[in-house]
Amino acid sequence: MILTASLTTGVACATRGMRESARLADAILTLDHVNLETTLAIGDAEFHTTKDGPFPNHQLRISVRPSTGFAAINYMDHDDAQMPIANSYSSKRPLPEVDLIFNGTTGAVFPRTAAIRIENAREALHEWLQTRKRPTCIDWRPYDSY
Template sequence: MIVTALLTTGVARVSRGLTESHALIEEILCLDHADWESTMAVGDVEFHTSKEGPFPNSQMRVSVSPSAGYAALNYMDHDDPDHPVVNSFNPIRPLPEVFLIFNGSTGAIFPRTAAIPISDARNALIEWLDTRSRPTCIQWRPYDRY
């Protein structure tokens, strides 16, 4: 297993195997995503090694506010005809007063309903590495255009 990540800091990282990949998840979940999201892809190759690819069919977008204790996830899977793009969903009310960056280049933020506890995001990311499909340990909602 190889995880290719572009961190909120602008640094690209590659991890190989479960131990390195779990450490990469922990690193991402500790970063304050104030201006830019982190993106991750899992596969058997490094992604985006050149302009010609290879490119992943699925990707996880992650935004975290460690001080608030919340993260938001966006999962894209071009092989899923029913739900190709979904956001994490927090059914608990009231919603947390946290604004998590969705896209640093546009300034878009996740809807507040996407903010889930960091521990839930960790579990979802680990499940994603294990299954290479949309995690089932958290709830998801279809993506709305930002």
């Protein structure tokens, strides 16, 4: 298993194996995503090694604000006919007063309903590493264009 990451810090990296990938996932949850999101792809090859690919069929995007205790996740899977693009979802109200970066290039932020506790995001990341599918331990809602 290889986890390819483009971090909020502007650094790209790849890890090999579950232990190394889990450590990276945990480290991502400590980064303050102020200007850029982190994108992750998992597979048997390192993604984006050349301009011609390989390219992932599914991707996880995450934004975290450790000082607030919240994160938001977007998951895209072209093989999922029911919900090919989804955001994490929390039904808890009131909604947290936190803007979590969806796309630093465009300035888009996640809807506040996508904000989940960091510990729930950690559980979701680790489940994704194990299954390579959209995690079932958190709730999801179909993606809305931003």
